[in-house]
Amino acid sequence: MTDYRTALVYIMVLASAADSDMTDSELQTIGEIVKFLPVFKGYNPDDLPKDANACAELLGGEDGFEEVISQAAKALPEKLHETAYALALEVVAADGFASQEELRLLEILRHTLNVERLVAAAIERGTRARYTSV
Template identity: 55%
Template sequence: MIDHHRALIYTMVLVSASDGDMTDPELKTIADTVRLLPAFRGFELRELTTVARECTALVNDEDGLDQALHAIKAGLPVKMRETAYALACEVVAADGKASQEELRMLELIRHGLELDRLNAAAIERGARARHMVP
């Protein structure tokens, strides 16, 4: 079982990599999130690349996506599931566009974490509002 730090990072990596293009704004959002959020206290930033590679290696295995989603759910306390979804939404919004693959991955994460649709919509709207430009 992975710890909550890894589960949160896996969630962000999954959405970023889902369209086959981990953009610079997405990668910066992931790094900034790990550096600044209280949920990552005690996590060494220098480990971020290693954890991201673990996630991508897992996803490349047979049934890897299902395994990753299961690991994320198992690694998170229930009270942090919305946090994971919020971080995924922040990564998707970071580059100003959401691909169909990213939106599908958000849906898979939402279902995998058993999040209420209304709460998830509020989280999505908040991320969209934070990344809006004139």
């Protein structure tokens, strides 16, 4: 994988699959993100199922988790590391609950992508604010 948009899709699929339960709300969130965020300009949303399946296949292989993170990190320019972390958070927040597996994934992503702790906290707070309801 060399395309940064595909890498972002892999990060979101990884976030959805982290707890072994890819919910409809998580998948819908991924689809909406791909269609509307400027970072996906030039990405064909029709490629999403193909890319998601390729990611799932890679995850199913030996050391799949590490391989997905490694490939995605290599394909992402440094200026998109915080974006990747934010997109993973959006997917985790989509179903209203963050499992221990998802929280662990976010921690691994933060370290792998060198997202500073204060920056990560700000991104996390913004996500929490967007998903809070009465």
